[in-house]
Amino acid sequence: MTPFRANMMDKVLNWIASHDDEPPYLLIDREVLQEKASIIGKGIKNSKVFYAVKANPDIDVLRFINSLNMGFEIASEGELAILEELKVPPHRIITSNPIKTFKFLKYAVQYGIDYFAFDSHAEVDKMAKYAPGKKVYVRLTVPNEGSEWPLSKKFGVELEEAVELLLYAKKKGLEPVGITFHVGSQCSNIYNWYTAIDKAKQVKEMAQKEGIEIKMLNIGGGYPIEYIKKVPDVETIESKIDAILQKNFPDTEIFIEPGRAVVGDAGIFVSKIIGKAKRGSENWLYIDVGVFNGLMESIGGIKYKYIVGSRGEESEWTIAGPSCDSFDVIDKGVVLPEPDVGSLILILSAGAYTISYASEFNGFSIPKTFLI
Numbered sequence: 001m002t003p004f005r006a007n008m009m010d011k012v013l014n015w016i017a018s019h020d021d022e023p024p025y026l027l028i029d030r031e032v033l034q035e036k037a038s039i040i041g042k043g044i045k046n047s048k049v050f051y052a053v054k055a056n057p058d059i060d061v062l063r064f065i066n067s068l069n070m071g072f073e074i075a076s077e078g079e080l081a082i083l084e085e086l087k088v089p090p091h092r093i094i095t096s097n098p099i100k101t102f103k104f105l106k107y108a109v110q111y112g113i114d115y116f117a118f119d120s121h122a123e124v125d126k127m128a129k130y131a132p133g134k135k136v137y138v139r140l141t142v143p144n145e146g147s148e149w150p151l152s153k154k155f156g157v158e159l160e161e162a163v164e165l166l167l168y169a170k171k172k173g174l175e176p177v178g179i180t181f182h183v184g185s186q187c188s189n190i191y192n193w194y195t196a197i198d199k200a201k202q203v204k205e206m207a208q209k210e211g212i213e214i215k216m217l218n219i220g221g222g223y224p225i226e227y228i229k230k231v232p233d234v235e236t237i238e239s240k241i242d243a244i245l246q247k248n249f250p251d252t253e254i255f256i257e258p259g260r261a262v263v264g265d266a267g268i269f270v271s272k273i274i275g276k277a278k279r280g281s282e283n284w285l286y287i288d289v290g291v292f293n294g295l296m297e298s299i300g301g302i303k304y305k306y307i308v309g310s311r312g313e314e315s316e317w318t319i320a321g322p323s324c325d326s327f328d329v330i331d332k333g334v335v336l337p338e339p340d341v342g343s344l345i346l347i348l349s350a351g352a353y354t355i356s357y358a359s360e361f362n363g364f365s366i367p368k369t370f371l372i
């Protein structure tokens with residue numbers, strides 16, 4: 001166990017022992033959050049960090065991140081409303097959603113946000129009307145190989161079209177300033193950033209020939225966290241990326257939009273074991289948080305690490321959530337000592353993309369979040 005995890009575990013166990021809130025709930029450790037925030041971006045010269053709010057939009061989490069002076073990346077009116085409540089100044093907010101709702105776009109402009117992503121002519125037309133004169137950056141498609149949560153299919157354009165879109169934006173009275181991409185979430189493959197930066201460099205050079213100066217490169221999110229597999233750490237990734245940026249984008253302002261890497265490791269889900277059964281040769285464990293009320297990413301392949309209090313004999317378990325839907329299976333083949341029904345199970349690195357996905361399907365309420 002890494003030192004931060006050992007400290008965090010002590011804190012979490014103390015918190016559980018001294019509170020009588022009913023599970024399931026998510027605990028977020030301030031110190032881990034602060035540590036992650038202090039590391040990310042440090043290795044990249046001339047960079048600004050914008051936390052991707054969708055990873056965890058809990059208001060106390062956002063308030064804390066705001067107190068650390070980080071920026072925010074948002075995509076919707078709901079996310080902006082929370083930031084407005086926290087009085088986050090507009091210059092610390094960007095929006096990288098290439099296809100924005102009308103409602104959000106108008107609100108963002110009224111709030112004073114300056115930076116907007118796009119990847120289509122239709123979006124340029126929309127922004128020319130509702131966000132005239134704003135700074136815009138074009139989203140490229142880049143390889144997402146080796147990312148556990150790929151994001152490449154839905155958005156982005158190839159090189160020539162990117163240049164053409166930047167020109168079109170200029171013609172329509174917007175201010176084309178930059179390029180963005182996303183290598184895919186939970187990306188352990190450093191080559192994805194190399195390829196992406198190389199593509200961005202080609203766009204920069206082509207745009208320059210057409211009279212457009214690229215002043216900003218937004219390298220997106222994607223930094224991985226440690227679930228069950230070792231991943232390259234942020235310092236390593238950033239030192240490698242920075243070397244390439246120094247060569248290809250020496251005078252360009254760099255934006256980074258991490259979500260998972262900021263909050264993921266800071267979160268531990270506290271859940272209760274509500275049942276056990278033997279089905280054929282399989283051992284099933286039923287817990288009170290599942291696919292619908294917090295662990296949605298498990299169906300996309302994210303595998304969590306679990307801790308139970310028992311010291312019994314180890315065997316393999318299929319872990320399922322509390323709902324009556326057969327889709328609600330979180331994991332299979334998890335080796336655990338046999339726990340008692342009614343005891344707790346801790347789910348590690350659960351701070352990102354958990355509560356933000358949760359629904360009240362089947363009447364199970366959305367777990368609370370506590371900042372500890």
Ligand SMILES: *Cc1c(COP(=O)(O)O)cnc(C)c1O
Pocket residue numbers: 052054055073096097182184185186220221222223257258259260261
């Ligand atoms: C979701 C998202 C992020 C954050 O990605 P992580 O993998 O959580 O770091 C950043 N930028 C954009 C545009 C996103 O959609």
